[in-house]
Amino acid sequence: MADIVLDKVSKKYPDGTVAVRDVDLEIADGEFVILVGPSGCGKSTILNMIAGLEDISSGDLRIDGERVNDKAPRDRDIAMVFQSYALYPNMTVRENMAFPLRLAKLDKATIDEKVNDAAKVLELTALLDRKPANLSGGQRQRVAMGRAIVRNPKAFLMDEPLSNLDAKLRVQMRTVVSRLQRRLGTTTVYVTHDQTEAMTLGDRVVIVRAGAIQQVGEPQQLYDHPANLFVAGFIGSPSMNFLHASVADGRLRTALGDLPIGSRVRGLLSDAPENLIIGIRPEHFEDAALVDEAARAKGTEFEAPVELVESMGSDKYVYFTVEGERATSAELEELAADAGASDLPTGGGANLVTRLSAESAVKEGENWRVWVNLEKIHLFDPSNGRNLTLHEGRAAGVTAE
Amino acid sequence: MKLRWGLLDAVVVVFALLPVLWIVSLSFKTTATLTDGNLIPREWTLENYRTIFQTDQFVRALVNSIGIALISTTIAVVLGTMAAYAVARLDFPGKGALVGVSLLIAMFPQVSLVSPLFDIERQLGIFDTWLGLILPYITFSLPLAIYTLSAFFKQIPWDLEKAAKMDGATQAQAFRKVIAPLAAPGVFTSAILVFIFCWNDFLFAISLTSTERSRTVPAALSFFTGASQFEDPTGAISAAAVVITIPIILFVLFFQRRIVAGLTSGAVKG
């Protein structure tokens, strides 16, 4: 077990692509860290550099305090689980799992014991003499995990290990992975672009975009206090609503009406651009009729036509279209492209996704009064994506004094 | 429908096999009955086989054939494996050109190279030596080897090599224990193809040799005489032809499963 430190690590591929730039990251001993980001942002490259499968162009990588930039993968004592599982097709499950132990020149009895133990943990005992070709996807995945855990490495690296499984199995395996990591207490770096995995699995989540770290933090912290537009839009499902806003007469002019701003944000706005973006999560809306007096003061109300109601039983997802400009920025376009939504027709105006209480009597096609919590609204600078409501790492809404 | 296909198959098989059967039949006939036109010999004899193995000419040619074909195959497959590994694995400048040129060589009409090669080999003093045949065989079989092998290597998932390295293997161990077993069927396939090419060649064998020193069987056949100068050598030639066909048939039968396994090894993918 060991801690892993990346110190200004960059990667430039021979063809000139800079896949990773100046990444600083400290992973504590025993920690479960998730790297998440859109496709092509450099997650696998970071992982491969930690593994030693890719050279580090500049910067230092330290494992257990020791600089390992120039060490071969086999001298780093790290195990890796690949997206393709990479099981050796010519070997049985037992031989696959014994392979790292055989290379480490352990004696036969020890190898058998370790393989059997790992197989028991992963419920592979009955499959030990099969070839990988005769296993199901989930079983192959478990063999790949088994091969990684047999030799008690200093750390596990996993590159989208669950992405080849179907949705149901993925949920099951997620708990297997998580339990296994808790039990072994081995430092783990896990790459995914599934944000549910990111939110549920790790102790900390690292959000990567275009080769640079955007924010590192516990899942809840990233959700509540996103450092920038990209993180705000990436974390959360359905994702945060973004609307265009401009400052006029000391208030924020938006499609939801003019919103008051507190002194803290006002102080920041003196040198901020005229055009801004506000971000509101779906759960920070509520049916105005259901908001009590005390809460009402913390927010503001607006009226908009209801486009669609999806009842989930526990709550209702209600879609509105509001008049006004749509928010635009490079980050938002990238997020839309990653979600595959860049060319969905959006019609005029901006779309809002809200999550209202199940008791709401909201009806499709009618105009409805909706309340929004001002203490939870984020304000972003579209030129650099920075979250203007963030103060000492905490977001406090636009009305904070 | 099935019947018609069966019939068609039978026609094709008979068409292809008749000349072979005829030669086999000739090889078992006595000199007297050679020209009787019967497919099944009226008098069976092993005399022809005895004759060819007694003549130094044939045995010597057989040794040449085996030696030259084996050496050429080994070298071509080893070089081809390395080149194909590079073509499949690495991105290097001139990769397209390499593949293109090797295709070009494979397409080149060999006949047009025979007289220049003759002159060159005379100058270099390798005319009528094993080396004089091995070199052109390698030249013309290497593209074939590179081609089949690189198609093969491209199907091997390279994550396996990375996984082996992570599991603690050196580069050499990763190749030996993980990649080589998967590549073996491909190497077998191309070795067989190359061997058959060298074994069957007549053009170079006849043009670049002048004595028994390096003449291979296909070339030597045309110089055959019977047991004595004045005997009709047809029986002996047929027997020799049968003898040199046997290794090929054995090869193909024996490795057939391997070849097929090789050609479908894409199935290894998880």
Ligand SMILES: Nc1ncnc2c1ncn2[C@@H]1O[C@H](COP(=O)(O)OP(=O)(O)OP(=O)(O)O)[C@@H](O)[C@H]1O
């Ligand atoms: N061998 C290479 N040579 C040149 N560029 C590369 C190479 N490998 C990756 N890249 C580039 O580096 C960037 C990061 O790639 P990487 O594989 O790390 O992305 P990723 O975040 O893992 O994406 P995904 O989620 O799709 O796996 C991409 O733009 C990619 O095109």
Ligand SMILES: [Mg+2]
């Ligand atoms: Mg990747």
